[in-house]
Amino acid sequence: MEYWILRNLRWSGVKFVTTRRLVPSCNACKMFFRRVVLNNVTYQCRDLRRCYWRVESCRERPKCRACRFQRCLDVGMKYTPGECSEDASKLPIAKFTDQSPIPPVVLSPVDVLTNMIQGLLYLDSHRLRSFTLMRSDQDPTIDELINGTCRGFSALRISDGPSSPPPCNGLILSQWSFFGVWTSVEFLNCIDFMHLLTSEDKEFMIKSFAMNSYLLSSAFFSASYNSDLLLNPDGTELYSCRIKNMPELSEDMVERVQKLLVAKLKNVRITQEEYILMTMILFCTPKLPGISRSGLEIVSEQQRKYSKALMDYCRFTRHDMGPLRFQELISVGTVLAKCFDDVLGLVEILQVFHAEAHNSKQLFKESLHK
Structure with missing residues (x-):
């Protein structure tokens, strides 16, 4: 599943706008993010939100749900109705196959x-x-x-x-x-x-x-x-x-x-x-x-x-x-x-x-x- 993000930055009266980009996400993280948003759950990190500092791959993902949700927010994930199969009757969504290319997430110098x-x-x-x-x-x-x-x-x-x-x-x-x-x-x-x-x-x-x-x-x-x-x-x-x-x-x-x-x-x-x-x-x-x-x-x-x-x-x-x-x-x-x-x-x-x-x-x- 992929999410759109448009980020506006304001520093000292100067406005910076980055380009609109896609955020790739696996199904597990997509469903996790959706559950947290819909259920309005709040988690607390016991390690000062440092759980992902040394993580280099998905297999090393920490068990901390607070940091996992924050990670989703940091990369720009945003849930709207119709993005998951349970909401398919409400809004049509694009379908992606395993062979579909995943657009790279490129951070600008401002990002x-x-x-x-x-x-x-x-x-x-x-x-x-x-x-x-x-x-x-x-x-x-x-x-x-x-x-x-x-x-x-x-x-x-x-x-x-x-x-x-x-x-x-x-x-x-x-x-x-x-x-x-x-x-x-x-x-x-x-x-x-x-x-x-x-x-x-x-x-x-x-x-x-x-x-x-x-x-x-x-x-x-x-x-x-x-x-x-x-x-x-x-x-x-x-x-x-x-x-x-x-x-x-x-x-x-x-x-x-x-x-x-x-x-x-x-x-x-x-x-x-x-x-x-x-x-x-x-x-x-x-x-x-x-x-x-x-x-x-x-x-x-x-x-x-x-x-x-x-x-x-x-x-x-x-x-x-x-x-x-x-x-x-x-x-x-x-x-x-x-x-x-x-x-x-x-x-x-x-x-x-x-x-x-x-x-x-x-x-x-x-x-x-x-």
């Missing part, structure tokens, strides 16, 4: 770029939702999160979590910062190429970027709500107002830690697509000391892939100004590094002068020591 961005944005939206509803009294390490020994970033945790925000508990950097790093670790661990790395390289990369990922996502969230300060998901300031009354901090430093990164993102007017691709480019840093040679090759290839994706996106949306826009976005990395240094300096001051207002969770401390 490939769109699928990449949509997959990353799905993970990031899941991270943000999990961050917003997160509750935990545990004190895990990054290694424990990576190896799944702590419960986190799951549909179960989201569904049974309370709706009220976690307490700010009087810290300059409240529990929000701890949960933000936690969900950032899990977000990075879910990126598709991470399974190619050794456990040592994986832990090293995530430990080096978890805090940066949290700061960048918080700054993008704040800029999206037109705030001048870094915000928590509940709208409170990331840094307690007590920070302004600390004599150990200069006004300039307080201004930087609260506003510098947000101001940069607002100044460049970064879009959601640019933000997620920038996150991946900055994450895939091959110059990290201590990473293995094989890990270096993998990370370098991924950085080239995401850099090309961002350049293509800039050219699609900005045309001749695309390369200039690319350079403007890359400059965010310098500001992010400065923001990280300011947070590190702030925490060191808190440890010495205000120990009672210091976040001493293992995960938070690990993310500051690359």
Whole structure:
């Protein structure tokens, strides 16, 4: 059975339209898709929708129905009455024999770029939702999160979590910062190429970027709500107002830690697509000391892939100004590094002068020591 699809894409006011194409499907998947649609069934994946990442043939198809149905949607399957034998009396349908040629599914560059961005944005939206509803009294390490020994970033945790925000508990950097790093670790661990790395390289990369990922996502969230300060998901300031009354901090430093990164993102007017691709480019840093040679090759290839994706996106949306826009976005990395240094300096001051207002969770401390 074959299905028609016409896909419209809208990015920053620019409309892209791909050509109409056929989606080939075997009878088993056709009937499965039809049953789910007609019965309005909802399935839940227990592996963060990663069941198909390593699948190369139909014979290896996972048993996860949620991922199987999502796979059908991803390739463009759409059910309408009359497409199956049970509906034959309603609408005539074309008949295909086993000898009929199956048209190839050819993805355009826009399709490939769109699928990449949509997959990353799905993970990031899941991270943000999990961050917003997160509750935990545990004190895990990054290694424990990576190896799944702590419960986190799951549909179960989201569904049974309370709706009220976690307490700010009087810290300059409240529990929000701890949960933000936690969900950032899990977000990075879910990126598709991470399974190619050794456990040592994986832990090293995530430990080096978890805090940066949290700061960048918080700054993008704040800029999206037109705030001048870094915000928590509940709208409170990331840094307690007590920070302004600390004599150990200069006004300039307080201004930087609260506003510098947000101001940069607002100044460049970064879009959601640019933000997620920038996150991946900055994450895939091959110059990290201590990473293995094989890990270096993998990370370098991924950085080239995401850099090309961002350049293509800039050219699609900005045309001749695309390369200039690319350079403007890359400059965010310098500001992010400065923001990280300011947070590190702030925490060191808190440890010495205000120990009672210091976040001493293992995960938070690990993310500051690359």
